[in-house]
Amino acid sequence: MRGAIWLALVLLVSCSGPPQRSHYVLVSQAGSSTVAVVDPVQGRTVKRITVGGLPHRMILNPDGSKVYVVLVGSQAVAEVDVQRLEVSRTFLTAPVPERRSDGSLIQPHFDQGAFSKTSCFACHNPGGAKPFIVGERPVGIAFSSDLGSLFISHIRQGRLSEIDLGSGRVVRAVNLPPSGSANEAVEVARVGSRLVVAMRPRQPSSEAGAVRWLDEGTLDPLSEAPTGSDPAFVLPLEDSALVSNFESNTLSLHSPGSSPKSFTVTPGPLGMLAVGQGRILSLNYYSNAVSLVDLASGQVQNYKLELGSRVFVNPTHAALSPDGRRAYIVSSGTEGHLVVFDLERRQVSQAIPIDGLSFDVVVVRR
Amino acid sequence: MKRTLGMAFLLGLLAACGSGDSGGGGNAGSSAPNTVVGLVTDIGSGARLAGVTVRLVGSSRTTTTDSRGEFILQNLPPGMVKVDVEKAGYAPGHGLAESTSSAQAVLIALKKEGAEQNYNPTQARTLFQRTEAGPYAVIFSPNSLNTTDANLRVVVTPLDPTKEDGALPGDLIAGGASPTPLGAVTFAEFSILDSQNRRINLKPGSNAIVELPIPPELRSRYKIGDKIHCYAYNPQTGRWEDFVEGTVERSSVDGTTPVLKASIRHFSWYGGAPAVQDQECVLVVVSNRFGPLEGAVVTARPGLRAVTNRLGQAEITIEKGVPVNFVATKTYTDTFVDNNGNLIPKPGAKVIDIGKVYEDDLIGLDGKNYSRRPGPCPANSVQSVRSAATNPLPIRVAPAPEGFYSANALLQPGGVAIVQLEKGIPNADGDLDNAEPAAGAKITISDNAGKTATLSELAPGAYFANNFDVEPGKRYTLNIDADGNGSIDGSGSAFALGNVAWSNLSNGGSYSAASLTATWSDSASAQPGYNALYQVSFQRNGGSGVSDLAFYLGSERSFQPRAQTNPPTPLTPGTYTVTLNAFSGAFNGGNLDITDNITGIGMQGQIFSLQAVNPITITLTP
Numbered sequence: 001m002r003g004a005i006w007l008a009l010v011l012l013v014s015c016s017g018p019p020q021r022s023h024y025v026l027v028s029q030a031g032s033s034t035v036a037v038v039d040p041v042q043g044r045t046v047k048r049i050t051v052g053g054l055p056h057r058m059i060l061n062p063d064g065s066k067v068y069v070v071l072v073g074s075q076a077v078a079e080v081d082v083q084r085l086e087v088s089r090t091f092l093t094a095p096v097p098e099r100r101s102d103g104s105l106i107q108p109h110f111d112q113g114a115f116s117k118t119s120c121f122a123c124h125n126p127g128g129a130k131p132f133i134v135g136e137r138p139v140g141i142a143f144s145s146d147l148g149s150l151f152i153s154h155i156r157q158g159r160l161s162e163i164d165l166g167s168g169r170v171v172r173a174v175n176l177p178p179s180g181s182a183n184e185a186v187e188v189a190r191v192g193s194r195l196v197v198a199m200r201p202r203q204p205s206s207e208a209g210a211v212r213w214l215d216e217g218t219l220d221p222l223s224e225a226p227t228g229s230d231p232a233f234v235l236p237l238e239d240s241a242l243v244s245n246f247e248s249n250t251l252s253l254h255s256p257g258s259s260p261k262s263f264t265v266t267p268g269p270l271g272m273l274a275v276g277q278g279r280i281l282s283l284n285y286y287s288n289a290v291s292l293v294d295l296a297s298g299q300v301q302n303y304k305l306e307l308g309s310r311v312f313v314n315p316t317h318a319a320l321s322p323d324g325r326r327a328y329i330v331s332s333g334t335e336g337h338l339v340v341f342d343l344e345r346r347q348v349s350q351a352i353p354i355d356g357l358s359f360d361v362v363v364v365r366r
Numbered sequence: 367m368k369r370t371l372g373m374a375f376l377l378g379l380l381a382a383c384g385s386g387d388s389g390g391g392g393n394a395g396s397s398a399p400n401t402v403v404g405l406v407t408d409i410g411s412g413a414r415l416a417g418v419t420v421r422l423v424g425s426s427r428t429t430t431t432d433s434r435g436e437f438i439l440q441n442l443p444p445g446m447v448k449v450d451v452e453k454a455g456y457a458p459g460h461g462l463a464e465s466t467s468s469a470q471a472v473l474i475a476l477k478k479e480g481a482e483q484n485y486n487p488t489q490a491r492t493l494f495q496r497t498e499a500g501p502y503a504v505i506f507s508p509n510s511l512n513t514t515d516a517n518l519r520v521v522v523t524p525l526d527p528t529k530e531d532g533a534l535p536g537d538l539i540a541g542g543a544s545p546t547p548l549g550a551v552t553f554a555e556f557s558i559l560d561s562q563n564r565r566i567n568l569k570p571g572s573n574a575i576v577e578l579p580i581p582p583e584l585r586s587r588y589k590i591g592d593k594i595h596c597y598a599y600n601p602q603t604g605r606w607e608d609f610v611e612g613t614v615e616r617s618s619v620d621g622t623t624p625v626l627k628a629s630i631r632h633f634s635w636y637g638g639a640p641a642v643q644d645q646e647c648v649l650v651v652v653s654n655r656f657g658p659l660e661g662a663v664v665t666a667r668p669g670l671r672a673v674t675n676r677l678g679q680a681e682i683t684i685e686k687g688v689p690v691n692f693v694a695t696k697t698y699t700d701t702f703v704d705n706n707g708n709l710i711p712k713p714g715a716k717v718i719d720i721g722k723v724y725e726d727d728l729i730g731l732d733g734k735n736y737s738r739r740p741g742p743c744p745a746n747s748v749q750s751v752r753s754a755a756t757n758p759l760p761i762r763v764a765p766a767p768e769g770f771y772s773a774n775a776l777l778q779p780g781g782v783a784i785v786q787l788e789k790g791i792p793n794a795d796g797d798l799d800n801a802e803p804a805a806g807a808k809i810t811i812s813d814n815a816g817k818t819a820t821l822s823e824l825a826p827g828a829y830f831a832n833n834f835d836v837e838p839g840k841r842y843t844l845n846i847d848a849d850g851n852g853s854i855d856g857s858g859s860a861f862a863l864g865n866v867a868w869s870n871l872s873n874g875g876s877y878s879a880a881s882l883t884a885t886w887s888d889s890a891s892a893q894p895g896y897n898a899l900y901q902v903s904f905q906r907n908g909g910s911g912v913s914d915l916a917f918y919l920g921s922e923r924s925f926q927p928r929a930q931t932n933p934p935t936p937l938t939p940g941t942y943t944v945t946l947n948a949f950s951g952a953f954n955g956g957n958l959d960i961t962d963n964i965t966g967i968g969m970q971g972q973i974f975s976l977q978a979v980n981p982i983t984i985t986l987t988p
Binding site: 033053203204248 | 597
């Protein structure tokens with residue numbers, strides 16, 4: 001009997017794998033102006049960091065010390081200090097306007113000293129000035145080659161801004177010319193010394209979007225290719241960029257000067273995650289599923305996000321665990337979950353409650 | 367000694383009134399575990415609906431509502447229970463209740479479905495259903511539906527949440543670790559049926575475009591170009607899902623109505639509901655005539671759901687600064703309370719106490735000082751016990767009325783508020799047959815600044831707010847306890863009209879038929895949330911041709927009179943009688959048939975304000 005128990009313990013230990021390096025998972029929770037700090041070992045949110053209005057995309061700097069959170073509703077980026085798990089700075093991504101679109105003066109901006117603020121959330125917050133959601137709607141984010149600045153794309157006016165991380169100020173901004181009716185700059189990524197911007201028409205639309213390559217130094221356009229009407233995310237690769245086309249259920253691989261290569265996945269591809277060995281995990285929002293895409297062979301394998309009888313709906317973005325064996329996936333339904341997807345067994349192994357309508361996720365060291 | 371006797375007398379009174387149970391808390395009653403009882407009604411008439419098929423989601427169990435519109439499901443698994451309900455002629459309904467150690471009630475209001483329209487799915491088509499808010503449209507691409515059947519029927523059922531939010535399925539919340547209310551803007555249900563009456567959906571990966579009018583009352587809040595979060599209801603999960611952003615644009619059907627335009631992937635209930643950012647936590651107390659009730663379920667719209675503690679109290683998160691609908695239910699499935707306050711065992715009985723409060727007063731800080739604090743309620747606040755010094759928002763529950771009531775309420779700007787209340791049996795059109803005046807009702811009226819009055823009954827069924835002046839441009843809310851048993855049976859609200867007058871037309875004036883744009887003013891137009899419908903007609907005296915008449919109905923305050931020719935042309939020169947009428951709220955008459963805005967269980971009706979500007983005579987010149 002004792003031998004059987006011992007054998008069971010040995011089996012249990014051997015099945016549980018090596019211990020995970022200690023880490024937290026940060027999730028942008030758009031509905032509550034917060035970033036959740038999730039401890040995957042405890043299986044719960046251990047802290048909520050108020051960052052600003054409609055936090056969406058997040059990126060981690062290369063040394064792992066800072067996370068930058070795009071505040072779609074506050075026309076700003078929040079810098080989160082990973083060690084302290086606090087907002088250390090915020091940066092405006094566009095100037096605070098003096099006038100409304102009808103030309104009338106926004107007197108409260110003068111009265112409240114709005115031009116010296118670093119986030120519109122300082123005034124436009126729950127219980128504060130109306131409306132809550134303001135500004136040019138920043139969405140995409142990418143580091144510059146020297147890691148000294150951030151490029152931010154905006155939906156309104158197709159604006160692309162560069163923020164110097166030293167001063168925290170916008171040092172360059174251009175309004176990108178539309179491509180046909182595609183005038184919203186929904187995403188930006190950097191491939192080497194080139195920027196890749198995804199442009200889309202105002203939604204809903206069936207007209208084409210565009211993938212535009214820019215010179216990072218001059219912001220001059222280099223080339224452009226059409227894509228689906230609703231490009232959602234750009235994943236930078238070594239010398240190309242993978243674009244998810246939300247409405248046409250495809251990922252398109254773009255390289256300057258060559259025709260895009262297309263991969264069909266299940267409906268609603270949004271976020272993408274490189275999981276090694278040339279494979280990409282596509283988060284397919286409308287089909288409550290993920291696809292593993294082998295870029296070399298073109299093979300696509302689809303997996304439902306289910307655990308028992310429970311379906312985890314509307315996946316948006318994912319991040320890789322430090323050991324590379326698991327993907328943390330945001331299930332962004334009105335009942336939110338951080339879904340742990342075992343990349344070896346290719347199934348959901350855990351689901352941790354988070355806020356509904358969450359969006360992006362990064363893994364940080366503890 | 368005298369003092370001791372006095373205390374004993376007081377204690378005796380308290381016991382007789384049943385204001386507290388022997389443990390010092392509320393009256394919990396007795397209820398069967400893992401049981402859900404339900405009541406299904408018509409959102410338009412308030413009538414209880416018999417013979418409705420009720421299906422437990424995720425199982426093969428079904429039942430039907432009885433002659434009182436009620437059903438019971440017993441021995442359920444613990445946790446959230448989802449039910450689908452179906453009745454011919456109505457859009458599909460869905461309800462949620464928690465199956466726990468005590469029974470809960472689910473109230474499901476069904477909306478009469480829109481007209482069926484034929485559709486061949488190989489074609490590109492725009493199909494729509496029009497209401498006073500505008501056209502609710504679905505735009506199909508060819509071959510986007512998952513069928514080979516060429517003879518489809520499309521049903522679009524509009525729902526204006528400012529009047530009919532009780533018919534929205536499920537809880538309108540972003541749940542998860544930290545629930546957030548969603549604020550309803552505009553909704554519709556889309557059903558596509560094939561030749562065998564099976565529901566058809568889009569092919570995987572295909573989409574359609576929908577356009578949902580912004581309700582007139584919300585147009586000052588949502589402007590052209592604004593983005594609004596959209597969701598589809600998933601009956602399998604009981605949640606609103608597939609969040610995407612829609613955009614407020616002009617309707618592609620009529621070119622004028624502001625609509626929420628969005629891409630849809632699954633046909634079901636669909637609509638726009640942004641997350642509520644400005645929240646507050648309100649303390650409510652639910653009681654019946656015997657005292658506070660433990661275990662009552664309170665839902666708020668916009669807001670969350672809560673269950674009362676042993677003092678009958680619950681903290682509930684709501685949206686700050688807007689009118690909030692509170693609905694409380696308490697059910698007793700194996701006992702009932704007799705007239706003497708005794709709990710009588712009655713296996714299989716379905717007793718549902720319901721209370722509703724439509725609280726405009728929460729808008730203003732100068733209203734009743736209900737206990738509330740900024741921000742959402744703490745996650746564990748449901749069972750917290752507040753001190754007696756607090757002032758909770760009271761919600762009185764009682765059995766839903768057995769009769770059917772119809773209310774007709776007039777807000778006379780600068781004058782009085784008058785309510786006519788009738789009782790009868792609703793016919794197929796929702797009107798009352800054999801209607802009689804309903805005496806003994808308790809009706810209150812309040813404005814959006816905290817002023818409240820109880821109406822006096824002048825004659826049987828005729829109620830009048832004494833010493834309560836209706837001010838132009840203010841929003842007024844009626845809460846009606848039709849049978850006088852203490853619980854609110856129906857409620858609704860409307861703005862009192864401002865003073866409406868012509869801006870650029872005068873009696874006897876002469877204007878160019880080709881260039882005239884008639885404009886008018888409304889003194890209340892700047893009030894937040896205010897919206898009025900204006901009806902304008904130009905009729906040439908003695909003329910009856912198509913170029914002798916121009917007509918406008920809408921919420922703009924200008925109109926270019928044109929003959930209804932294709933393309934529209936200037937009116938024939940001549941002498942014209944010009945009329946201008948203004949309406950606010952729900953009003954039937956004058957070629958208008960607008961959705962009722964007083965709703966409740968066993969109740970329907972309209973609260974409205976109207977003004978007819980004196981007709982003028984003008985001359986249109988070539």
